[in-house]
Amino acid sequence: MQHSALPAGSGMWFPFQPARHLQLWMYKTSIPLDMIFVHQGHVLAVKNQVAVCQSLSCPIYSLSQDIDGVIEIGAGEVARLRIRVGDLVAIGPSSLTSYSP
Numbered sequence: 001m002q003h004s005a006l007p008a009g010s011g012m013w014f015p016f017q018p019a020r021h022l023q024l025w026m027y028k029t030s031i032p033l034d035m036i037f038v039h040q041g042h043v044l045a046v047k048n049q050v051a052v053c054q055s056l057s058c059p060i061y062s063l064s065q066d067i068d069g070v071i072e073i074g075a076g077e078v079a080r081l082r083i084r085v086g087d088l089v090a091i092g093p094s095s096l097t098s099y100s101p
Helices: 077-081
Strands: 011-020 033-039 042-050 067-074
Touching: 033 077, 042 077, 067 077
Parallel strands: none
Antiparallel strands: 011 067, 033 042, 033 067
């Protein structure tokens, strides 16, 4: 929320333990994003070019199955990086950094 930019090759990881069915929205998000839904280290689904939303009537994004994490990256990065459903995902200390605009 409220970031004005997200550099290529960076993103945000949102872990959820235990895995669960989630409903996410992009209220007050100021840049378009790609969302990657993850469960047990695999990409379950992607939502490309999720639009900015400044009102309370934002679209809801969810899957019919449980997920244990969501990765948000800049819009267009899923295509640029050729991320596909079924791809392996590894999140670890060496891949985590902080970002401040």
